[in-house]
Amino acid sequence: MKTTERTNRGRKALLAMIVSGTALGWFASPADAQQEGRRRRGAAQEAKAVELAPDQVAQLTKIANERRLNVDDLLAAAKTYTPSGRHDEYVLFSSGGQSGQVFAIGVPSMRLLRSIAVFTPESWQGYGFAGKDDPVIERLKFKGTLNAWGDTHHPALSETKGDYDGQYLFIGDKANARVAVIDLRDWETKQIVKNPLTISDHGASFVTPDTDYIIEGGQYGTVLGYGYAPPEDYQKSYRGMVTMWKFDREKGRIDETKSFALELPPYWQDLADAGKLASDGYFFVNSFNTELATGGIEKGNPPFEAGVSKRDMDYLHIVDWKKAEQVFKSGKAKTINGFPVIGLDTSIAEGLLYFAPEPKSPHGVDVTPDGKFMVVAGKLDPHVTVYSIDKVKKAIAEKKYSGKDAYGVPILDFDAVMEAQVELGLGPLHTQFDNKGYAYTSLFLDSAVARWSLGGDFAKLHSEQPWKLVTKTPVQYNIGHLSAAEGDTVSPDGNYLIAMNKWSVDRFLCTGPLLPQNFQLVDIAAPGTTMPVLYDMPVGVGEPHYCQMIKADKLKSWPVYPEVGWNTHTQSLDPRAPKKGEEGVTRDGNKVLVKSIAIRSHFTPEHVEVNEGDIVTWRIVAAETTQDATHGFCIGAYNINLSLEPGEFEEVTFVADKPGTYPFYCTEFCSALHLEMMGYLHVKPKSGSVSDAAH
């Protein structure tokens, strides 16, 4: 009996010990100390439910009256104000126009997040200031001449199944017919391709639904391949074109060897859009100047502005790109300036290209989210004209042509392919879509955004008559493009729309004769006739054209480079990047190699001695892994400035042709001892004294 009692007691004690021993461990310490840390710091940013007390209402009313704000203003402020530390819901990637850059803007706060240098050297990002063989400068050269600016027009986010995937951004340069690839992991330009056929373009860039190709439409007719012909030979020798740049997503680069172009008549091809879903496999390009006007105001001829606007109809170009790809792959393309081009005759013979009449010098062509309709905005015609892809396909199959153009391209019968025409107002330019069955078209001359109802399957989403104007909201002023949240994808979000106004006139304080553009945030969340403007954002860096708005959580940006010694051009670890202990200066003849490390708050080495005329290669790595611990590296008189983001490796080569003593320093305010982060480049004069060199 006694033993059993003892055993029972023993059991209890055993249990108690195990519980005390293990539970002590698990409870006393949190599983994840990092979460504990976040909890401890408290929730300063967390929103509490607002309930205004009478004295707060009085306070708000007082401020509103003092600042002359009405209730709509207060609501607009509440819808856009973003407290410190709170992030935006969307990111707007906007063309930067003549600045040659791209701007990233948060929506709805309309705060400029940053610019991305693309076609123009930009010193903050160290873009184009890395010495004599700077890869940026090299890729901006055309026939040996540095084209150090661009006119960025149409950004295009990479897509998967017709939806933004947040991986890459492409943008076209109208002035020089170039297309750039920006990697959205580090928001840097990785590649620029120059169109081998044409000097300038307009319809770049637009992507096919899986980003197989980036479409670069041309604009002004030229002799393809940078050739020469007098204007009298316009019809015979000038041509238009559209280029299909093959995108290699794995490499994150355009593969020029797998790209091709289609020769087009010398109409002025304008904007483009790729088909999707129902219209996948096609793309569409607008045109004007089907008059083939050649201007010549100086000779008493009608100027271009009149000559190209004479006819009532121009041609919507309908291109079967999947078939064109097969034609290109089967070797039926000719070569112009070393680039494969499917000739106009081949396109006609293979059934790649059809025209549909479109009213008078239209501007945008935009495909509806389901891919079933193409909306052409009239520009000089008060309508948008809606085409049906089903009708287009049927008309092609049944050869319902109303004729052929001068080059033999079949013209589809207008009534056979047209679905609807909606009268919106003066100067319709571009169209975007929401998730409620509405389309939005910018009206340049009316200075307004028109909301109108779509038909087809979209009619189920709204309570309006299909194909009808619903409402117009005035915008200030002369709106060009507009952009709704993911409004050109297969699944638009609605919510917000940006009106990209060309003129701001009186909206802001006068900034001299050159005024900023005005981005207006329009609230499109409510259906029907409610569509207020919420916010005006001045853009005083360039004149943007198109922008795209992507849900912020789709972007997977790197907070710092993945490893220390990262080559941002190859997006991989660079074996040349100096490691700790390798710092120093070595010489081979007149070639000097500097291996340098930048870490808060010093460069190693701090003194670099070279002789006048030496070719100096300076390899430098930012040995930082902390977000925002960016360094700069400049050598003043040598036009060198690098942005060394955490982990980044850069190489600079220059000829030390100016003797003297040059302080180099960190150009980013990296730390409390930032001013001390410097060193000297000593360039010893070849002959004579230092004082000689000083003269």
Add this chain to the structure above:
Amino acid sequence: MCKILEAVVGPRIAPEELRENRLRYATPTILFMLARVLLLISVFLPYWHMELEAPQYPKGLFLTAYVNHLSGDVREIDGLNHYIGMRPLGEAAAFERAAGVWMVIAMFLLVEGAAFIHSKWAVLLAVPAIAFPIVFVADLYFWMRTFGLNLNPDAPLSASVKPFVPTVIGEGGIGQFKTYAEMGTGYWLAVGCAVLTIAGFVFHRRAYKPLMERMNAEMRKAVA
């Protein structure tokens, strides 16, 4: 010679006695086994955390010590420490970290040995495992103190940050940083191991002391 060995190792249990009181003899063995398991698991878990907070580090900086390595924002903390002249953390407790896993394995084997020795000398084998949590904290304090008090006087911020002893457990501060330090899961498992080892020894004595006494009495009788 054989006698001495017998006196140290203690008597074996008669088969009929073991059949009757299985739990009595199994309890210390099980407790020692559990203690060993906890100790082994602890190797993979953090023993100590420190979180550093400063305005420009809204997500905080974290330092985590394991038996054999440091992890977290070591690079950044070293970078900051160089301003006040503190040596890199990698130079602290280098021997301890190199030997850590071997020491744990040794303790594991010693506690295992304690289960086979039935005399009171078994406690000697269990002492390292019991003392380990205290030794760990003492060693941590030693290194923090050594590093904190031996700052390079030529460091950039030597004028504003004087030698100090960092806080090993609880809240502390240095410069614009607030520090929060606490023991981690691995450490508490090691504590659990110590507690279970003590408990195991209690049951060990309860089970084997009567056997030892009987054996000693028999030996005395034989001598007489």
